[in-house]
Amino acid sequence: MSGVRVLVGTRKGAFILTSDGKREKWNVSGPHFAGWEIYHLKGSPVDPNRIYASQTSGWFGQVLQRSDDGGKTWIQPGTPPGEQTGPGGMPKGESNKFFYDVSKETGKPLTTHQWYDGTQHPWEFKRVWHLEPSLTEHDTVYAGVEDAAIFRSKDGGKTWHELSGLRGHGTGPKWQPGAGGMCLHTILIDPKNPKRIFIAISAAGAFRTDDGGSTWRPINKGLNSPFLPDPTAEVGHCVHHIAFNGSRPDTLFMQKHWDVMRSDNGGDSWHEVSGNLPTDFGFVIDVHAHEPETIYVVPIKSDSEHFVPDGKLRVYRSKTGGNEWEELSKGLPQQDCYVNVLRDAMAVDSLDTCGIYFGTSGGQVYCSPDAGSNWKPIVRDLPGVLSVEVQTLR
């Protein structure tokens, strides 16, 4: 019996929404980690019962949680008695330890990046924005963090090591925080070549490694950001999200601060595909699970008005890989609606009729079981949604 498990991170806890393949009736579990901001949860493609969660707080810092039973129970890796690994058998409790690597062997000096006022500012770890479990290795998981860097754990989240070639590759002093902070928010692992990983940072741009994370290079040719002194600079672009269909990993789609972009050569160059969108500002973008040219965005009015235009919540779908967009609104509120949809708050399942999911700043999580044509809220009144991921269970 197939089904789906939707993992929802909110400003005040995590929620897990489950349904069978029809996606009509839902069971809601939560709040998990009540009262804490949950920036992101994601399940392992190798073991769907393994789910990682980023639990964060301005008071108490970063906590990493892991479930090995599909979200029923959670542990902080490294702390339970069975995982005692420190000196004298004491638990290490280091799953929340994210240190920038400045070692001689593998690290890079901790340099500075550009601050909001244009001055240079030291790198400071703040939180984990995105968790990306390996496609092939059970205990390997990547973390995208603020201030921007990528970390990898090879022991199920007990300990983390920075892949410092990204932060230290040379353009770091030109990176700058967006309004939400200088975050590494997108990690895409190429299913055909696991040594190739794409990441994106606000506001630095997109980067790629072809050697499993040792070396990285910017892939921002074709992006145009008028807020920059040099609008076509190598780095400094506020990329909001990148998505691909795993069957065509060289074709990338990007929602930039403004502009929806497309690359057909693994990010070597980009061109705009905003076409007839009512506004090309937005945060989310995603790709149909079975149709690599069918993509989805939720246009947001502007960079100063972070809500949907005209009080109407509308998803836009292009079946032509961009430029030609159709409005999808059936089942979505079409008056007095002023919500936002954040960058990690859209996901697709891989059932035969692809389901699309997104969550809003108003606490609604919507599902379309028919690839966007019809929508229904799964829940209406959660805390503001920060992220939505979906697992297809077979």
Next chain:
Amino acid sequence: MIRVVLPQHLRTLAHVGAEVQVDVPGKVTQHSILDAIEVQYPMLRGTIRDHVTLQRRPFLRFFACGEDLSHESPDAPVPDAVVAGTEPFLIIGAIAGG
């Protein structure tokens, strides 16, 4: 035994009630109390003070016997009543948000 009162979110994280008790060998200071807390509850490492610098996290305060000890030296002795276990050492989260 030293009595320590944790803020709500850390109680949830450590799966404990409002007050915990820890055995603090030797001189009882903020530093040694927090060392004992982190040994007994490793999931709290990094949540009260920084992993490396051991600096108190900015939105947390330490109170005892009606006084704010947050700006005392972490290696200074805590009040006798805390050492005797008649008064708790309070870890307080700043009141904020909506």
